Amino acid sequence: MELSDLFLRARSRAVWADPARTLLTLESFARTEADGGRDIAMAARRVTDAELRRHLARHAEDEARHAELFRQRVEELRSAGGAQLAAASAAGADVAGDPAYDLSRGRPAHEVDAHGFLTLGLLDELGEVSYVAMLHVAEERAARLFRVHADLTRGDPATHAIFEAILRDEQYHVAWTRATLDGWREQGRTDEVKRALNDARASRAWDAWKRLGARSAATFGRAVLLVLYFTVLLPFALVARAGRERGGWRAPRPSPARAGDPLAAARAQF
């Protein structure tokens, strides 16, 4: 087992122990699978090779079905777990889904459509070989993630069954992408396939590094802001608390627009 899988397992255990995070995670899975299905369906309509089209079309249907399975499970859990979820909600729990899964499927969230998978129409951008290579790398990772989640949900047979069913599809996804890449190698496109796989893996590593940087910076930045809040801003806060919130009608704030220079007003951010 890889080190990253150990981290994933530790974090995922906390996810499945918390009803609210469980729901958000399943919802994020549903969203990501649906996004992926849409893009792969679009790719299936674009490719000219009949065999590749057939694989992509089936792959897209699988992703759409997975999304539906996750959605249904969310509905079931919501209906069944009212009180527990209410408690989590009332506590104002700062819950989050499983960003590792979203990000495992393609590119970081700020570069993708619909917070998950691939930029729609990525096939046009990458070309067939790079697209299938990227799918292959993403599906290998997804299969590993789902294996971890399947293991951790054995106490919840309905959710576990969903992961097991999806894992079977993921094995097919990994297999058909590998077979397609092998086919291209046999056609003498070995270098192209090798480069595409390397690029896909390098892209994932680079994205992971950037995510780590962004998260570290965010954590550090928030810590600094918290220190400022209790030190520099303290006197201002005391003054602000002493002031009363204004009720009643207020005359709109004078601005250059009202003084006859609307363009100057439009340039101002205040």
Place this chain on the structure above:
Amino acid sequence: MRILGLSAFGRDAAAVLVVDGEPLAASTEERFTRVLHDPAFPRRAARACLRAGGLEARDLDAVVFHVKPLRQFERVLACQLRAFPRSAGTFSRSLFSWLGDRLWIRGRIASELGLPPEKVLFAEHHAAHAAAAYMPSPFEEAAVLVVDGAGEWACTSLWHGRGTTLTPLGEVLFPHSLSLLYSAVTEFLGFPPGAGEERVMELAALGAPRFLLWLTELLHWEEDGSYRLDQRPFRFAFVGERLFAQPLSDRLGPPRAPGAPLRLSEPDSRDADLAASVQRLVEEALLRLAAELHRRAPCDSLCFGGELAANPKACARLLRDGPFKQLWIPPAAGDDGAALGAALHLATTAAVDGTSVRRWRQTRPFLGEAPDASELPGFPLPDDDARLSALLGALQRDGLVGWVRGRGEWGPRSLGHRALLADPRRLDCKERVNSLVKRRESFRPFSPAVPAEHAAEFFELPAGAEWPLRWMQLTVRARPRTVDRLHAVVHVDGTSRPHLVHAGEDPLLHRLLLEWGKLTGAPILLHTSLNLRGDPLVRGADDARALWERSGLPVLVVEDRMLERRDVAR
């Protein structure tokens, strides 16, 4: 003058292209990303608008954002400081996003679009809403009411519109927000704030307003017609957290968890009663505000904008019991509409190139993209006759049909171009629509489409509602024969929200309804948005096909193609 209006980071990010005062294209970002109410920067919507206008970003004279970011930041900062030290948790989170991103919106817009920063301008949020509500209206003079969540500081504002001029009359500042009050109750009832308000309005019909007295005590009315909202049960200042506070739970019991069973009927009708109470409270508040607005701007016509304008029941009450004789509501009344308003406001008041423009009068709500059905498989339908015949056949045989054609709707509702139509006579109509496609909560009603000239036969139509009734913005009372024969389009309280179809504006849908009337005796169809639960309205042929694949919809017509499923129980 070519202006791109943008809204983002609130609810419903959107882009609108306005050329010489007339919108050529508009879309919300959600239609592209498929994330309902997506607040993300609308880069895809902006590109689509430019594409529709045949423009590059460098051709634009200005890009105008729907809010003054520094003034909004001032409000966020001041409210966080007032809540010291309880705001410790949210301070760093909200400030981080402001300092890291939103304060630099001018640079971000400029770099996203490849424009010089000088071309990026800013509108006041309520001025944008007021412009969206008044400028496209048919009125030469009107009073304008904006009731919104929170922009910079204003939550409610009064305006007077005359010609191309909008004059501010007064505003109530944050945190005294009626819209956020409604959203807080929406969240308390387990629906997403900013998206579930319509469900609360629909739920209200099932309850009695037994919490009205308590809620009324939270709203203090001043002699000058303004109000203050008691903040103790709410947490509006805590950005990114829930909107209600413990006192609300102390008074009403625990909040409903999302998806948990609703408490709808005796002996425990808490949820329905709370919905009825907040609905009534907001209606009464709007009537008071309208009275004050009429005193300050004594006109016959009212333009109503902001998030609360998307509440058809409150709008109906405003017209019925308020001082104004005519009402106009923009089809996109929320933050998506603010993108249009910002651009129209700039076009009519600032005149970037020194010229003045005429007001654009909105008569149709279709500003989105048209679908390209050329790659769709399916049976070809070469002309309108073939399409109508296919639609009528599907309705008679299967009871429902999806129909995608022409440019998409601007605003949250389907108005015939991204429509799911169904036979409202069938006893299982609602169940069938829900089980095969919509999957909505069973208490939620569906709306009818009816030819305008036949509408009075089925519904009690109020005077002065010509435009809101075109765009499904008012609830009206259904006549007894409608309740008896077409119950699928009548809510439990005997009201309905009809879409009146005019032959001159949508001849094809109008013809379909008349033909349906010849076949069945009643030219009415159930008409709802073509989308699955939790998804935005479909945009193009790909979305329509994805919906068809994921749903049990028996027949889908996309422009000149028909997809038909053979294995559906009739």
